Amino acid sequence: MRNISPKTVQKIAMTAVxxxxxxxxxxxxxIIIYVLFQGLPSISLDFxxxxxxxxxxxxxxxxxxxxxxxxxxxxxLLILVPVGIGxxxxxxxxxxxxxxxxxxxYGIEVLAGxxxxxxxLFGFVLFxxxxxxxxxxxxxxxxxxxxxxxxxxxxxxxxxxAVPRSYREGALALGCTRWQTIxxxxxxxxxxxxxxxxxxxxxxxxxxxxxxxxxxxGSAAMPTSLLxxxxxxxxxxxxxxxxxxxxxxxxxxxxxxxxVIVVVNAFTxxxxxxxxxxxxxx
Amino acid sequence: xxxxxxNLKKKSxxxxxxxxxxxxxxxxxxxxxxxxxxxxxxxxxxxxxxxTITESGSTTVQPLAERLGAAFTAxxxxxxxxxxxxxxxxxxxxxxxxxxxxxxxxxDLKDSEKPGLGETVIARDGIAIIAHSSQTVSNLTKQQIIDxxxxxxxxxxxxxxxxxxxxxxxxxxxxxxxxxxxELVMGSDNKIVDTxxxxxxxxxxxxxIAGDPNAIAYLSCGYVDNAxxxxxxxxxxxxxxxxxxxTYKIVRxxxxxxxxxxxxxxxxxxxxxxSDAGQKIVSEDYISVK
Amino acid sequence: xxxxxxxxxxxxxxxxxxxxxxxxxxLAAITVFIVLQGMPTFQKVGVFDFLFGTEWRPTYDKYGILxxxxxxxxxxxxxxxxxxxxxxxxxxxxxxVAPNRIRSFLRPAVELLVGxxxxxxxxxxxxxxxxxxxxxxxxxxxILAACLVLTAMVLPTIISISxxxxxxVPHAYKEGALALGATRWQTIxxxxxxSARSGIIASIVLxxxxxxxxxxxxxxxxxxxIAFPKSPLDPARTLTxxxxxxxxxxxxxxxxxxxxxxxxxxxxIIVLNTITTVVLRRGIxxxxxxxT
Numbered sequence: 001m002r003n004i005s006p007k008t009v010q011k012i013a014m015t016a017v018x019x020x021x022x023x024x025x026x027x028x029x030x031i032i033i034y035v036l037f038q039g040l041p042s043i044s045l046d047f048x049x050x051x052x053x054x055x056x057x058x059x060x061x062x063x064x065x066x067x068x069x070x071x072x073x074x075x076x077l078l079i080l081v082p083v084g085i086g087x088x089x090x091x092x093x094x095x096x097x098x099x100x101x102x103x104x105x106y107g108i109e110v111l112a113g114x115x116x117x118x119x120x121l122f123g124f125v126l127f128x129x130x131x132x133x134x135x136x137x138x139x140x141x142x143x144x145x146x147x148x149x150x151x152x153x154x155x156x157x158x159x160x161x162a163v164p165r166s167y168r169e170g171a172l173a174l175g176c177t178r179w180q181t182i183x184x185x186x187x188x189x190x191x192x193x194x195x196x197x198x199x200x201x202x203x204x205x206x207x208x209x210x211x212x213x214x215x216x217x218g219s220a221a222m223p224t225s226l227l228x229x230x231x232x233x234x235x236x237x238x239x240x241x242x243x244x245x246x247x248x249x250x251x252x253x254x255x256x257x258x259x260v261i262v263v264v265n266a267f268t269x270x271x272x273x274x275x276x277x278x279x280x281x282x
Numbered sequence: 283x284x285x286x287x288x289n290l291k292k293k294s295x296x297x298x299x300x301x302x303x304x305x306x307x308x309x310x311x312x313x314x315x316x317x318x319x320x321x322x323x324x325x326x327x328x329x330x331x332x333x334t335i336t337e338s339g340s341t342t343v344q345p346l347a348e349r350l351g352a353a354f355t356a357x358x359x360x361x362x363x364x365x366x367x368x369x370x371x372x373x374x375x376x377x378x379x380x381x382x383x384x385x386x387x388x389x390d391l392k393d394s395e396k397p398g399l400g401e402t403v404i405a406r407d408g409i410a411i412i413a414h415s416s417q418t419v420s421n422l423t424k425q426q427i428i429d430x431x432x433x434x435x436x437x438x439x440x441x442x443x444x445x446x447x448x449x450x451x452x453x454x455x456x457x458x459x460x461x462x463x464x465e466l467v468m469g470s471d472n473k474i475v476d477t478x479x480x481x482x483x484x485x486x487x488x489x490x491i492a493g494d495p496n497a498i499a500y501l502s503c504g505y506v507d508n509a510x511x512x513x514x515x516x517x518x519x520x521x522x523x524x525x526x527x528x529t530y531k532i533v534r535x536x537x538x539x540x541x542x543x544x545x546x547x548x549x550x551x552x553x554x555x556x557s558d559a560g561q562k563i564v565s566e567d568y569i570s571v572k
Numbered sequence: 573x574x575x576x577x578x579x580x581x582x583x584x585x586x587x588x589x590x591x592x593x594x595x596x597x598x599l600a601a602i603t604v605f606i607v608l609q610g611m612p613t614f615q616k617v618g619v620f621d622f623l624f625g626t627e628w629r630p631t632y633d634k635y636g637i638l639x640x641x642x643x644x645x646x647x648x649x650x651x652x653x654x655x656x657x658x659x660x661x662x663x664x665x666x667x668x669v670a671p672n673r674i675r676s677f678l679r680p681a682v683e684l685l686v687g688x689x690x691x692x693x694x695x696x697x698x699x700x701x702x703x704x705x706x707x708x709x710x711x712x713x714x715i716l717a718a719c720l721v722l723t724a725m726v727l728p729t730i731i732s733i734s735x736x737x738x739x740x741v742p743h744a745y746k747e748g749a750l751a752l753g754a755t756r757w758q759t760i761x762x763x764x765x766x767s768a769r770s771g772i773i774a775s776i777v778l779x780x781x782x783x784x785x786x787x788x789x790x791x792x793x794x795x796x797x798i799a800f801p802k803s804p805l806d807p808a809r810t811l812t813x814x815x816x817x818x819x820x821x822x823x824x825x826x827x828x829x830x831x832x833x834x835x836x837x838x839x840x841i842i843v844l845n846t847i848t849t850v851v852l853r854r855g856i857x858x859x860x861x862x863x864t
Contacts, residue, residue: 010757014669021665024658025678025731028685028724031696086591094585095592107596113841114602115785117812121834122602124819125609134336134381135366146598153595177577179584207689210787210812214819217338217366224334229366237691238788241698243485245492245509251699254692261687269680369821449711455630456821473629476799479713479807482791482817493703494711 032258039255042248048256052220052236058246062253064222068137068230071223072216073205075141076148081198083145084152085187091153092160093182112150119147120211128215135217138226143215144208148201155200159193159275160186192275196268203264206257209234233257332360333547339373339386340458341483342407342502343536347386349563350404350555363551367483370458374399377539383548385539388458388502389465400543404555405536406569408503409463410520412488412510414495419443421514428468430498433475438496450478451490451499459484462534463500504567526569536568610832616825622832628798628814630826637833639800643715643808644840646801647790648783650719651726656776658723659730660765663772666731667738668760679735685728694789697721702793710805713795719804721793722786726779733778737771738764777848784841787812811837 050061095101123143133139163186171181187194209232217229218239231239233253240250337347344367351363368376370387374395377385391401411427413419419441422430429435431450439445452474453460460474468474479497481487484505491497492509503520506512512519515532524530538544544552554560561570613622617635625636666675666682701720706712741764749759765772787810795807796817809817815830815837822830 006755006758010755013757013761017661017664017669020658020661021663021669024662024727025682028727029681031693031724032685032688034700035692035696083591083594086588087594090585090588090592094588104592104596107599111595111599113781113845114599115781115787115812115837115841117785117787117815118602118606118834118838121609121815121819121831122605125605125831126601129379129381132381135338146602149595149598153592177581179581180577183584203687207687207691209689209691210816213788213816217364217368219364219366221362221364224362228334228362229336229364234689234691237689237695238792241691241695241792242481242489243483245489247695247699250695254695257689257692261689262684265684265687269683367820371823372820375823447710454818454821456818456823456826461631473632476627476629477797477807478799479711479795479797480809480817481796482821490713493698494706497711 035251035254035258038248039251039253042252043255047252051222058240058244058249062233062236062256064220065231065233065236065253068223069206069232072137072141072144072212072230072232073202075137075226076144076205077198077202079141080145080148080152080201081194084149084156084197084201085194087149087153088156088160089182089187092157093178093186108150108153111146112154116147116208116210117214119143120214122146123211123215134227135215135219135229136227137216137223137230140212140216140230140232141226143211144205147208147211148204151204152197152201155197156190156194159190159197162193162275163189192271192278196271196275199264199268199271203261203268206232206260206264207234208232209238213238233260330360331358331547331550334362334364335384335548335551336364336366336382337373337384337386337538338366338368338376338382339384339539340370340388340536341367341485342370342388342459342504343373343386343404343538345504346405346536346564346568349566350551350560353559353563354551354554357554361547361551369454369456369482370461371456374539377541380541383540384544384552387537387539389462389534389537391537391539398542400540402538402540402544402552402556403535403571404538404552404560405564405571406525406533407536408520408522408525408530408569409459409466409500409532409534410503410506411498411513411515412491412501412506413498413513414491415509415511416495417443417498417511417513419513420511421517423516424467427515428472431468431474431478431500432472433477446496449494449497450475451487451494451497452478452480453484453487453500454480454482457482458534459500459502463532466532466534467500522567522569533569606831606834606838609828610835611828613825613828613832617829622829623836626800630818630822630829633825635825635829635832637811637814637836639798640809640811640814640833641836641840643794643801644784644810644812644837646715646804646808647718647722647794647810648780648844650715650804651722651783652776652780654719654723655726655730655779659727659775659779660734660772662727662731663734663738664760664765666735668756668764682728682731682735686732688728690725690786690789691792693721693725694792696724697789697793705805708805710803711795711807713793713797713807714805715794715801715808716804718790718794718808718810721789722783725786725789726782729782730775730779733775734768734772737768737775740771741767773849777845780844780848781841784837784844785812786810787816791816811840 047061049063051064053060123139127133127139127142128135167185167189168181171185212232212235218231218235219229223230237250237253240246344365347365351365354363355361370389373385373387376382430448436448438448481490484502487499487501488505491499503525518524518529520530525533538552540548561572564570622635624638626638627634627636666678697717701717702712705714705717745763745767746759749763790810791813796809796813797807801808811833814833819830
């Protein structure tokens with residue numbers, strides 16, 4: 001091995017990196033392109049606006065599924081955002097560097113690593129069964145809040161920390177109390193960053209399945225209240241693929257899902273960039 | 283000055299968000315109310331039913347319950363019937379807990395499950411043996427089926443088919459179809475082989491069989507369609523006709539289970555299921571109880 | 573009436589403190605609920621029989637999850653064995669080798685892939701991979717199919733974090749190595765990769781967490797059989813799949829056994845994380861010592 005000249009090793013290694021790396025990314029992208037090719041022909045306004053024909057026929061569109069998804073995410077964010085911002089404010093602005101803070105940070109760290117299905121189990125015993133919320137959008141949303149909280153806290157904390165010190169110093173020097181400084185100067189300045197983390201969480205919520213599979217019930221009907229069951233786009237893909245043979249509909253729903261993710265991604269990147277530029281100017 | 287301006291803008295943005303969220307909460311609250319007040323208004327001439335009925339449980343009953351629910355809603359537009367899957371055991375458990383109004387089960391209740399529950403047989407259903415549509419084997423004896431599912435016969439050539447390994451597909455433990463199949467076909471001495479592919483619903487079993495040329499499974503007759511082939515048992519195929527005329531013996535009841543005897547809106551719905559109109563829907567894919 | 577500022581301040585401080593504590597509270601609640609629900613199984617079946625029992629037949633009161641532990645381990649190792657070399661190759665390609673034009677196209681693509689929901693990978697697995705594996709042998713629903721799906725799922729995570737950490741290595745390191753006459757590959761393999769090791773390890777641990785925790789995509793392609801898998805072409809079941817497939821069908825001890833599976837899964841993930849972190853760190857340290 002030692003006898004081979006570094007130049008030869010270099011050549012071999014570079015070829016391997018090119019081949020391995022390029023082919024890998026190419027295959028991954030081809031998967032997505034395959035889904036889009038299979039799915040796009042089935043997508044029409046009609047598909048988006050008709051209700052699916054119940055769990056097992058696979059016929060129909062995805063209107064009720066879109067409504068359930070939007071409903072679920074709305075309720076989730078309604079709880080997630082204030083709690084997440086509060087926690088982030090505490091960690092970024094108040095938390096003394098002591099054991100208690102370390103404990104909280106550790107808790108967030110561990111919670112972030114807990115698999116989705118465990119949150120599902122938790123939601124199933126606590127929300128669905130013990131609190132009698134049944135298989136419902138509310139149960140799903142509460143479970144999702146628990147799941148997304150670590151992400152929301154971390155990214156929001158970053159956004160708050162990115163606000164330049166001079167903002168706070170200026171406000172304090174003008175006689176603002178600590179809370180006034182936070183509420184009127186720091187948080188407003190961090191809003192683009194906070195929105196970025198909200199969108200990030202939305203993206204994750206859209207893709208989540210396991211914890212919702214055991215808490216939402218999977219009804220394909222139009223949700224009429226928070227206590228209705230429902231299914232998200234991702235769950236719909238799962239049900240279509242598993243329960244029916246309507247793979248074309250599954251692919252079409254998956255395509256919608258990918259498009260949503262692309263848009264969310266692009267928006268997040270754009271916002272993050274904008275925020276970065278703005279902060280560095282200020 | 284410019285900063286102040288942007289701050290103001292942001293404030294109005296936050297305010298908008300706040301208003302939106304409050305609106306959403308209020309909306310949600312209203313929705314919740316209408317769902318919980320399942321009212322029955324009786325006027326002198328007409329019956330107007332309103333409210334929500336939730337059902338969950340057996341995936342065998344699910345397509346039937348969906349159709350019955352849709353028909354009931356067509357009669358009473360103010361009623362919402364929410365049908366969810368789960369499985370027979372969860373249906374029975376949910377009805378006992380009061381998590382749902384109606385639990386669906388595709389097997390008889392165990393004695394331990396019976397206390398406090400009201401049960402109504404709404405239909406009967408056969409369990410068919412199915413294989414991939416390209417399968418050449420079309421008749422099996424009951425003993426052969428037991429041997430296949432218990433793992434004693436593992437190749438189609440032992441049954442006169444191609445030299446291919448048999449893929450046994452089964453349902454989860456807790457599934458009503460599975461316990462009915464074990465009770466009616468396998469008997470207590472034969473366990474379903476542990477290498478069997480397990481799927482958690484009738485639909486998933488059908489999808490698997492439709493995709494795998496070497497697979498065999500048991501499936502609720504209500505789910506059989508032309509994507510899969512029905513294999514006869516001792517010369518009798520598990521088709522609707524054979525189930526109806528009594529020649530096919532692997533049949534189990536489909537139950538609606540309620541906490542106590544059904545009352546109010548739930549009773550109206552169950553009565554509708556048992557009515558001529560309801561049983562007509564039942565007989566499209568299952569066997570009417572009348 | 574106007575509330576004095578210092579009161580608002582206090583109130584706000586404690587409110588945000590409660591928010592911050594919420595995640596610890598949730599974590600505690602999850603642990604308490606799952607342990608409470610799972611405990612009866614450990615008492616009834618016994619911890620040893622539960623962990624090392626090879627038979628899972630709830631109807632016959634047999635609750636052994638060894639086959640699922642093996643299933644989860646097999647798919648995770650299989651997926652990582654493919655994803656780590658490929659992922660690092662991709663990361664090197666994107667960070668150091670590829671010209672800017674290609675990078676500016678591939679980088680956002682990989683970022684996008686990170687966000688693709690796992691059901692989509694599961695769907696692809698059902699439509700393309702399972703039938704393909706069926707040609708090799710067996711029913712197609714297999715550990716192999718699950719490994720391939722998982723590989724595709726964890727790759728983007730590994731690539732994007734590894735690439736970030738390789739790019740974060742100070743330019744001076746690279747310039748120094750090149751100035752000393754090292755080839756480009758020597759610079760990459762002996763300077764950049766060792767310097768970026770903590771990021772690369774983090775990406776692997778994160779990818780592994782995703783692999784062990786993945787549920788729905790696994791249910792879709794692995795066949796969920798309760799038998800002890802003997803070959804990569806056999807169907808199997810993961811710990812996560814065991815919970816998701818049966819939770820809706822379970823009552824009594826059976827249900828409790830699924831919560832006990834959840835406890836095992838949690839401990840499993842913590843242990844795996846620790847081992848990987850320690851082993852990888854040591855291995856790399858040794859490698860680094862060897863070089864110097």
